[in-house]
Amino acid sequence: MNGSAEETANGSAPKKRGRPARTSTAQGPGARDRILTAARAEFAERGYDRASIRAIAKGASVDPALVHHYFGTKEQVFAAAVEVAFAPALSASDTLLAGGPDGVGERLARFILGMYENPATRDPLLAIVRSAVTNETAATVLRNLVTSKLMIRIASELDVPDPELRSELATAQIVGTVLLRYVIKAEPLASADVEKVIVMVAPAVQRHLTGEG
Incomplete structure (x- = not known):
């Protein structure tokens, strides 16, 4: 029999499994x-x-x-995409904490809602929330990222009791607002001025994080 046993009927070598070849478009x-x-x-x-x-x-x-x-x-791809989309919020935690406990609720609400108001960051963030609403795997990824890498860090740095519970309650307040305003588009919240929304949401976030209204 002519040719190597490794060759296929048309004379080409079969594809090998494992790490893909490094090409000009994949390096x-x-x-x-x-x-x-x-x-x-x-x-x-x-x-x-x-x-x-x-x-x-x-x-x-x-x-x-x-x-x-x-x-x-796919779950790991989604997690990486979520982390990139939330990178500005994750990197801003020190800034959000710079002023101490006073006003942290407003700074956090303003920053997160500002990300959804910004056309440059809105679409990928909305995609994350929509996916989390309809899929438990996506919800787990989002919950772990926002709670463990952002909110609980903020609550812990504030040196308050029950930081994990406080961080989750604050997260619920902000994510619920995001869901109703930008995904479900419930009125009058969806069309309300964002500054008015921040002023009304911030005291609840502050109370969850520090126990102060």
Whole structure:
């Protein structure tokens, strides 16, 4: 029999499993960034349930195997995309705490709602909330990120009793406002001036975090 046993009937070598080949379109940090960008777009357009690794790979112009190589499962891709979308909030925790406990509720409410008011950050953040409402896996990812990496850190730094409970109550106040205003679009909240909303929400967030209204 002519040719190697490793060759297929048409003479080409079979594909090997494992780490994908590094090509001009799939190398290093550039490919990883493209995958995250494509993932945010895919989750924003289709939601968590309908999004797929194959579609994300197509949007990033890479092989699906490379998506798995960098991130693993769809849940892990979603978690990475969520963390990137929330990066400004996560990096701003020190700033939010800089003024001490006084006014932290207003600073937090203003910052988070401001992210949803900003057209540049609104769509990926809304995609995250919509996915969390309809899928438990997405909800768990969002809950773990917001609660453990942002809210509980803030509550802990304030040196208050029951920081985890306080952080979750504050999260519920803000996420509930986001859900009703930007996703469900319940009136009159959806069309109310954002400054008015902040002024009304901030005391509840403050009370949850510090026990002070």
